[in-house]
Amino acid sequence: MVLRKCTICDRRFKKTEHFKRHERSHTKEKPYECNVCHKRFSRSDVLSRHARGHNQPAANAAVRPGAGLPATPTNQAPADRSSTMTADTQNYVLGIGAESARPLQHGSSAPHNSAFSAALDQQSTSLDFLANVSAHQPRTEPIANQVMASEHQEYLGWNDVPVPDQQCYRGTMLDPLHNDILQFWLEPQGDSISQQGSIDLGGNSNLGMLGGAVASSESRPSIGSMSLSSGGSIPIERFARVQRYWLAPSNNTGRLMNSLWHDIAYSEEDNVFALRPTHSSSGPSGYMQGSRYGVDEECRQRLYTIFSQSRGQFQMRSSESTAVSPFTQPPRNNSNFPPAEILDMALDLFFRDFHPLVPFIHVPTFSAKDARPSLLYAMCLIGMVLLGTKGTLNFVVNNFSSMLESVTADLSKCSVGVEGSLSTVSTFAAAFLFLNLAAMTGEKEHLVKCQMLYVNLISIAQRHGLFAAREGQVLGANLFDAIPNTETRWKAWSKVESVKRLITGLLLLDSWYSSFMSTSPIIVPDSVQMILPCEEALFRATSSTRWMQLSDSDKVRLMPTILMPSENVDVPTLHSPVDDFCMYAVLAMVQSRLSEAYYRLLSNRASYPFAPCNTYAMDGRARCLPSLQLQLTSKYGDVLDRLNPNAAVMWHNMCMTLTADTQIFDMAAGRSGPGPARKALDDIAAWSQTPAARRACLHAAHIYRAMTNRRASDHTMFHSVFSLFYAALVLGLYVFMVPNPSEMQRGGNSIELFDDIDWQKVGTEGFTSFMEPRKGQPFPPSEEPALEFIKNGGTVYLRGVPIQGGYQAARRILLDYAGLLKDTGKWSVRKFSYVLHIMSDVLMDVE
Structure with a gap:
């Protein structure tokens, strides 16, 4: 048997049909055309399966006289038709199978059984025969696109499958439409690109990377007609083609x-x-x-x-x-x-x-x-x-x-x-x-x-x-x-x-x-x-x-x-x-630095003593945050009292978030479900005994005070409402989780939460030092009651009423804040208020 060698990739084939199929995978030819829809295919068997889709309605009809004979190809010369059909008929019959081939080889006109007639109807339609006949016609088109040959190898040796395997594969295809869909999705990309050379991003299909070269060569001016000054030797069409294929930046104004x-x-x-x-x-x-x-x-x-x-x-x-x-x-x-x-x-x-x-x-x-x-x-x-x-x-x-x-x-x-x-x-x-x-x-x-x-x-x-x-x-x-x-x-x-x-x-x-x-x-x-x-x-x-x-x-x-x-x-x-x-503007700048430090250092990884300022003190970029709060109150303490309450609330909120890790209070309120809530309450119990916790309570109380004392003409910003909600969580859960009343009264000191506080005298107390619970002797008394409370603790009063740790006092605080939230005006905060109302009812179960 003569071996045929591919002139492009040097592969060898025993059968002529396989060799031709392989050769067409390089050239991307589609010599087989459906005479119904005029769609072209590169393989005859694919055309055969495609043709069954057109003849499906006729498959159940009676066999007409001469139905098994192929239609004469119209694009073949008359002198070549008889010899081509004679030789290719045998090849076609061999492709059908031995049992069905004998009657056709001997030209038997005896009647067949019904099973054989049905098989013949499905496999030997006129279009099927035409497809197989055209599979062995000599190829007259020249080989094209050999430069792209190495880019188009067969897909998993598709064309090297032996004939019996192909027949078995075709037998599993039950729906001709399914075969057409597979042909569409498995068709190599080069089939569509080879005709134009490249995808034309400019929308002009006549000027591809290959085809455009031919088109432009006809209109390209001669070298003698071009100016030689300042790059004039470069044709203008070349720049136009580069612009068409190279996406240029938009005509913007820049930064x-x-x-x-x-x-x-x-x-x-x-x-x-x-x-x-x-x-x-x-x-x-x-x-x-x-x-x-x-x-x-x-x-x-x-x-x-x-x-x-x-x-x-x-x-x-x-x-x-x-x-x-x-x-x-x-x-x-x-x-x-x-x-x-x-x-x-x-x-x-x-x-x-x-x-x-x-x-x-x-x-x-x-x-x-x-x-x-x-x-x-x-x-x-x-x-x-x-x-x-x-x-x-x-x-x-x-x-x-x-x-x-x-x-x-x-x-x-x-x-x-x-x-x-x-x-x-x-x-x-x-x-x-x-x-x-x-x-x-x-x-x-x-x-x-x-x-x-x-x-x-x-x-x-x-x-x-x-x-x-x-x-x-x-x-x-x-x-x-x-x-x-x-x-x-x-x-x-x-x-x-x-x-x-x-x-x-x-x-x-x-x-x-x-x-x-x-x-x-x-x-x-x-x-x-x-x-x-x-x-x-x-x-x-x-x-x-x-x-x-x-x-x-x-x-x-x-x-x-x-x-x-x-x-x-x-x-x-x-x-x-x-x-x-x-x-x-000034407060927002400091708040941005605070938010960046919190997200970078503490997000989803809270650690004892659950006061962010303790973590910030060990970071080179965040350790300045307590001193920035002190600078704000030193330069603008009187201004904050005179301006809209939003400014004072913003400053108190920053101080509160420096001393209280808000993510723990989120979980303690039930934002993440009952499991994390119980652990968060234990963490708040440990936090509540630190100086940072006592300072956080003072700022939470003064947020409530600022929002209560606002005038009717003072418009409320969203961050003020948000701060008020977190102030309720901090103060309410602090009071709820204090171990016993004696802890709050230790030292015999007392403080009214709504009294004026000289924050410059308080300084950075509770921010940067004495983060652990004080187990020894209390500090000596100071002139500022707030400073004394942060250091040593004491009895807390709210509007003249002493607050005892536990559920009842916490419930009262939560309801006061919830009522104030309802009166904040334009911002829809009913869900914040609902959370506080729910907490005031479920804390008894947690206790």
Whole structure:
């Protein structure tokens, strides 16, 4: 028998059929075409199985005269047909099997039995015969793509299977459609690529890596016609082809901080969050005379067009960047969308109850008609939650997921830098407000869904350098002095100030979100460089004239850049008088360092004496945290008492978390189930005898005091509510787990938890020393009762009533805090309150 050798890979074959199949695996030819659907195949047996799928309906019909004879191929020359069919008929019969081959070889016309007729119907259809005949036709196409031969070896020796094995394999295939599916999935990739050379990323199938060379050679200019100066000898088409196949970076503005202040100050818009006004005469204006911020029917229609779920997912998102009037769209029934009056009421509540907490929108230049839709919609949703009616709350809940996807899609554009400075800042603002909305709804699933949005927002902002002011464009007076017109200069300053305040808001968001989620903050603490916001009175100036009057007095138009406080960097000294928002910025920076240290050193690995400050004292980056708290009270002790209670609560919470490991209190409350709860209660019993525990109780009590003494005009931040909840756990479980009343009364000292405390005299007592329970003689008495209590313990009074350790006293404390949580206002904290109520009932069982 003659051995045939492959000219490409030198493999040898005994049978011609196997040799041809193997050769086609190199050349990727498909010589067998189905005459029904004109699909081409590289193997005859695959075409045969494919043909059965077309003839399946005819398989159950009676055998017609001459049905077993093959159809004459139309693409074969007449002179060659007789000889080809004569020789190939024998090969085909041999492929069927010996038993079924004899009748055909001898040309017997005797009637067959029914079983044989059925087999003949399925195996000897006209298309089957044509497929096997074409398997032995001489190949006339030239060998192509030999360069890629080594990349296309047979898959597990598929083509080397002997004939009997192939027949056995075909016998197991019960469904022809199944065979077609396998052929589709197992078809080598080179079959589709070899025709074009490569995948055309530019969308032009005529210019592949191979085919494009041929196409471009026809239009390539001659060397003599090209300029020889400055690389002119390179054809232009070559650069175009490289651009087509090599993905280029987007046409972005780069790092936002490099030119942020200039882009913002010299933009044409009056407000940094405004679009250019839409000049559209079509459609009624619908302006409401009583609207304070310009909400009208046109504004409502614009929000409906972009955000209504009835339009599908974000079909009109592109209109936000071009300010297309909503009246270019045909009117539709939008009765499920809030009317303009409700939107106006919601926007008014936003500016009255929420915006004072994070005042970053310049109200004198703000207009709802010109505001960017995503930001305006987020503002309205927050106002609807504050409105608190059944209709508005249902609308917020029903549209929460679609708004989340919308903000996420906008934020993804900022991540690749395809948006301008104003658009990116507006997207950051919309995402910031939406994350606050998630906390206001009080739904756990909303906060869970927004975790990725929080991570992306802070990460992208940090990547753009918003928290590294000294590494970007310098913000100096010359930026505004170059503007001669006073009105324009005022608006330029207000836009820059809005962005500064938004950056402070993002720092606050990262601070309390990481604390609430028990994760590390996204912002790297050591890299923070932030320009402080200016005084709020200057930001609220209603006109350029009033702004000039204030700035000519004692109001400062430019504030210094501060660094993250650390062991080598002191807490900054703020210009007097200190605003609430400016104080929040400084406290948030220290809080971020505290959260980072806790997550890095103590997350999921609490250790005795269960006071984080004990662990921080042994870490080079975290040991400065107690001294930073002392610096805050030394520089701003009187300021904290004068400002909004949120600032004092923030400081007390940091001190409390330095002396009490909050994860133990989570488990003791039952957050992780009954098993860890009992062990956590034992740990709290050991912790309650340390000076750190007694200091933590003082701070927990003063958080309650600050929240109780707040005024009606004092707006409550989310971190204050969160701190109040943990203060209830710390004080309540401390009182519950103190071993006996004598431990609290030892030394004969007493302290009223709500009395004023001179924290400068207390210093770092309970932070850095005497962490173990004192078993010897007590320390000598001191002038400050709080310092005496931290050192030696004593009797604790709450509103003049002595507190005895045990269930009853702990239950009273938990219920007091739960009642105060209900009165905190805008933040939905009913679940925090439920936890405290449940604990006040189940502690008896634990005891």
